[in-house]
Amino acid sequence: MKLTRAILCGILLWVLIFFEVSILMFGFKLTGQMYYTIHYVLLLILTFIVAYVYFHKRKGTFTEGLLAGTVMLITGIILDAAITVPLFIKTYSFFANIYLWIGMIEGVIAMGIAGAIKK
Helix, strand or coil, X not given: CCHHHHHHHHHHHHHHHHHHHHXXXXXXXXXXXXXXXXXXXXXXXXXXXXXXXXXXXXCCCHHHHHHHHXXXXXXXXXXXXXXXXXXXXXXXXXXXXXXXXXXXXXXXXXXXXXXXXXX
């Protein structure tokens, strides 16, 4: 696994998700089940786009994808704790949201699948 590449891809994914969530919540004013359904589908697409960047011109494995996905997840959590919560959410109970964790798990598994596909 390329640690620097995984961290940079984690930053890229965090930025893409930030814009995606902003568009869904503030542009389309989606909430509840409709928001999460669309978000999870778009999250999968964004994760595969970032996986393409991470594995570009490289072979991968499911394990490498999981490891890269985990590094990207940790990067995203750090960025959420440093930027999203203090500037927008105002409470760290943000991390207690089960739907947030479902999305995080989805991203890590999607990276593993992308790595397996790039075998």
